Amino acid sequence: MTPEFRQPFSLGDAMRRVTELPPIGERDPQGHKGTYGRVLIVAGSRGMSGAGALSGQGALRSGAGLVTVACPDVVAPIVAGVDPCYLTLWLPSDRQGRVTAQAYDKLRGRKDDVIAVGPGMGASPALRRLVLSLLAHASAPLVIDADGLNVLAGHIEPLAGRAAATILTPHPGEFSRLTGRSIAAIQADREEMAARFAKEHGVVLVLKGPGTVITDGTSLAVNDTGNPGMGTGGSGDVLTGIIAALLGQGFEPFDAARLGVYLHGRAGDLAAEDIGMISMTPVDLLAWLPQAFLELATP
């Protein structure tokens, strides 16, 4: 067969399509905060303190035992003031209010069950160093979003060879930077592009937007919850916290990702039913997350 007649590579039948959600078990009566996962969220910078707070609250509303939001010290009091239930870890900051190259020293040796990094951190060589250090040395599963993803654009090799799971949560713009492909090309072939990337780099890929695709390169799910009311800055930051919390409670990475995406969208649908898509904000996703969880926990 000459090359021009070769079929294009397709994941086709080898791909397991998943539609059933993983069950949410009851909380262990003997459980305590140590049982349900210590979640570290590294997020925020001057001007984007909300990203850290929204991710932290997303994790709290999703059952995490103990949530710590690590953010530049200049925004830490603001982040701490949003919610009394998470801890804050104050990271050294530069003149722009972003983390410095010394930030990783504050995270080294911590015993977190899961680490999420990226929302609202801005772009800098120091952030790149921080993300690469986490990829190289953190033994906990990692969720990488937003600016954490952007530092990997054009340098995705550090994703390879991690012992623990890595979940990436790009929107199409971020996935375009990661892959070097146009947003249009990605949107035209979302499932194939996501699955191929996940397989090649050994990650769980959450390609966001209507019909979010979740795949580990072997299994694939397309989410059917969510609505355009969620097209408001900060919705994705909430999702990062939700997925991190589910990982911390022991869900397998692929399951944590697809369950988190489902619940996030369902919270958005419940909010839209009640207050409408126009007025809802990511804070409402937090408010309706309990109802979304209750629906799944109560048959």
Ligand SMILES: NC(=O)C1=CN([C@@H]2O[C@H](COP(=O)(O)OP(=O)(O)OC[C@H]3O[C@@H](n4cnc5c(N)ncnc54)[C@H](OP(=O)(O)O)[C@@H]3O)[C@@H](O)[C@H]2O)[C@@H](O)CC1
């Ligand atoms: N309160 C806070 O602190 C908040 C902080 N935040 C923080 O802000 C930082 C910047 O994040 P960001 O996503 O706003 O900008 P960026 O990565 O340049 O992406 C834009 C590009 O992607 C594209 N694109 C996006 N979605 C798409 C889709 N569904 N389908 C197709 N295309 C899509 C988009 O396309 P366009 O709009 O041009 O059509 C454009 O090209 C980040 O750290 C985040 O965490 C925010 O969370 C807000 C609340």
Ligand SMILES: Nc1ncnc2c1ncn2[C@@H]1O[C@H](COP(=O)(O)OP(=O)(O)O)[C@@H](O)[C@H]1O
């Ligand atoms: N029209 C839509 N339908 C379903 N989900 C949507 C829609 N618009 C946005 N979302 C969801 O909202 C979230 C937006 O995330 P992201 O783009 O990272 O926002 P931000 O960085 O501002 O928090 C994603 O989970 C995305 O799937």
Ligand SMILES: [Mg+2]
């Ligand atoms: Mg985002």
